[in-house]
Amino acid sequence: MTVAVGANCYSVGASPCKGTGLVWTDEELDDAISGPVAAVVFDDAGKADIATLLAGVAETEFAQERLAAVLSDPDDIEDWRVGEAIAETYLTDHRSCTFPWPDGRDERKAGSSLPGADLVGFQTDEHGDRFAFGEVKTSGEARHPPGAVYGRTGLKQQLEDLRDKRPIRDGLMKYLGHRAGAAVWRDRYRAASRRYLANSSDVQLFGILIRDVGPHEDDVRVRVDKLATGCPTDTAIELLALYMPPGSIAKLSAKALATRAGGGV
Incomplete structure (x- = not known):
């Protein structure tokens, strides 16, 4: 299933940088978490690959246990991780993106946060595949924009x-x-690299805010204007604010874990 496209509540800016506000209902959020979002949060695809690789290696009942x-799911996850998974699935379903290697696979210990872009992958446009990089902030702060936009690790600085x-x-x-060497997406990586090596500005950038407050274009409006100024030729930037129902962010982790408890969200 695909996640809901959401109801458009505002659109600002134009090429090379635009901003969009989208609203999800309770039902749309629950459907997303119980489906593709949970699969991303718990990296079902990655764990299936390991299980296939080790088929026949775990020969005894003890080894299989x-x-x-x-490969079991964690007992706890952070709400921001679910926010990132919402952003990833949204861009996959509605912006022709693929993010083939979740950064959670590179963690040396559970719960660590790695430097670099939150989302690293490809976007398909009329010319084929190019690199797509995204930064995600999950915030229920009742101000527009939230504080997560500012500071050294804020969305503003990361996108700049x-x-x-x-x-x-x-x-x-x-x-x-x-x-990428032996991955099924190797050819897509090569295609995106060909474009990047010809023009290192030929990339798609995304800034995604996951919010659970009333929608307001001030969440993205100033940044859209600032990021458009001096934007390199062939770089495209989109700011997306996804508005969840009020109070949703504090429940994202519990909702995702509930999908693995057999009770749904």
Whole structure:
């Protein structure tokens, strides 16, 4: 299933940078979490790959039980992780994106947060595949924009760095390249790399706010204007604010965990 496209509550800006506000109902949020969002949060695809790889290796009942324990879902997750999964599934379903290597696979311990873009992958446009990089902030702060937009690790600085600093984009290209060698998405990586090597500004950038307050275009309006100024040729930027029902963010983790308890959300 695909996640809901949402009701459009505002649109601001134009190429090369635009902003959109979208509203989800309770039912749309629950459907998303119980379906593709939970699959991303718990990396079902990655765990299935490991189970296939180790088929026949865990030969005893004890070994099979240990493997099941290694691949089991965590007892707790952070709400922001569910927010990132919502952003990823939305861009996958409605912006022609694919993010083939979740950064959770690179964690050395559960619960750590890695530097770099939150979402690293591809977007397909009329010319084929190009790199797509996204930053996600989950905030229920009752101000527009929320504080998560500002500061050294805020959405503003992160998007400006992705737009202006080629070494950061180069690093993300290499990050995927290290994982592309035998992957089913190898050809897509090569196609996106061909475009990037011809023009390192030929990328799609996303800034996504996951919110549970009333929608307001001030969440993205100023940043849309600022990011458009001096934007390199062929760089496209979209700011998306996804508005969940009031009070939803504090329940995202519990909703996702409930899908694995057999009771739905």
